[in-house]
Amino acid sequence: MRLALRREFACSEEQLRSVAAVESGERGYGDIASSSAMGLARELKLPPRRIASAMADGLSGLSFVEGVTVDGPGFVNITLSNGYLSSMAARLANEGLAGILGECGPRGRALVEFVSSNPTGPLTVGHCRQAVLGDAISRLLSAVGWTVSREYYFNDAGRQMDRLAESLAARCDQLRGGAMPVPEGGYQGAYILDWARDLLLSEPGIAWPEDRERFRKAATGRAFDLIRNDLELLDISFDRYFAESELIPGAVEEAIDRLNRAGLTYDDPDGSGKLWLKLTALGRPEDRVVRRAGGGYTYRMPDIAYHLDKFSRRFDLLVDVFGSDHIDTCRDVEAAVSALLGADTVGRTLRTVIHQFVTLSRGGETVRMSTRSGEFVTLRDLVDEVGSPDVTRFLFLTRRAEAHMDFDLAVARKDSEENPVFYIQYAFARIGGILRAAGDRFRDTDAGQAADLLREPRERVLLRLLEALPVRVSEAAADLSPHRITETASELATAFHGFYTQHKVMDEGNPSLTRARMLLCLACREGLKGLLEVLGISAPERM
């Protein structure tokens, strides 16, 4: 198509690059369509239909093309040949989705940072969305060839951890009959009482404030036990838990030096000893304090150092998954890091996914949540209430990250009984049923036969969708949008259910048709398996 354009109209390379075709949907305009002729019409000062015809001519000889038409104001509609579609289905059946995607070759090393919640208590519903999202993004990236590391960054050096330790100490004291109060802004959750009880058993003499460090250690350890357990529930794990304290003071001071040398810091004019970061010089709305008068760092500073550290580890892609409450700080961090390493480098490698919050309600009434006050719904509660990790994952992965989520626990429970997850898994299980019935028979995956035999509309819909799967997955990965995978998986399940209901696969009297349809089933099985794998959802052989 591009060759034809160049020959006929002497298009520039840039114009040629803009030529593209997309899936045309169910409107009867072929399988893929291009609207590029209309775009080029202006630049080339030629009627769009004339350009479109040239594009069509360039396509009509190709083996994967069954037919091309020029319709409407200048659309080029392409119908793919059955031979091509069948051969793609055969490849999918033989190599699996992972096999086909693997052929693009390795893409480099990627680091995905997510959850990064501080170890102060169990994970809540809000973290759950992020955990599932980050995990799915990681799976998606590895599916298309990235070598992915997952990292969990946590702040263990700040005041919050002091408060947590003090809260634990207070509970210990109270258990021994004392009257030490939980500190202002401390943690009220019941789980801390459990920690206190256990701590007193092993260290009965522990005392505040002498044993501050031991309280801290105990609290952090217990909190991470909770967090790891919760993540395990959803089958999520990390390659590294990165502690803020590893950066203090060395890496942080070094980062401050670098910012200093770049002229991006200044001492507080009132002589208090505070150090400010000149973010307004970087296009941000406000300067921020990065080192307090007492010498402690504010949240942004170690975070900048952490990002510098990540860059120094030479990843080709850095993905940050954050909640919308971090939007401002992460823009600040981005600006500071860009100033030090160059906007090009940072723009090329760092990508931030900001997801909106989950508002939780029960029967229409909003449930307010706060880890400090101890009022929250935990990830564990949510999974219990929804019924299964698979359904929980799916619910969070059907929406794009920027969409707000209204999550009614009552509705979620009800929905989970008749759920799109089951719908997809059921398609997979139905194929399992066919394979059990067929045994070892009818399993040769020869595309040549199938091309002539799979001509029913439902079969064609399936073939076309199967052919599109690798592209769909690549696009979802490029967009860091796992919700596209849930969409595609549902669509594939619909196509299969439609086919299954209308056509019988096993037909002892017609072995060649049976073989052709078996090929379709095997391809579909691989497709569903691959998509569910990206989502981290199980694919059951029977239900």
Add this chain to the structure above:
RNA sequence: GCCCCUGUAGCUCAGUUGGAUAGAGCGGCGGUUUCCUAAACCGUAGGCCACAUGUUCAAGUCAUGUCAGGGGCACCA
């Protein structure tokens, strides 16, 4: 007050980066089972794509403004 995100069917959400007649699930109504799993399938009803203006061959999609909801605006994390 300033910044970010969002507004699409009764509800929850997609919408292929500006394309042709705006889709799905749930809910409503009506149908389908001697047959590889009915957790399925088929049909039907339901829309001022929040509102206004603009950009152009073409706007749910881009720009500006208005309204509404969520989040942020710590020397907490």
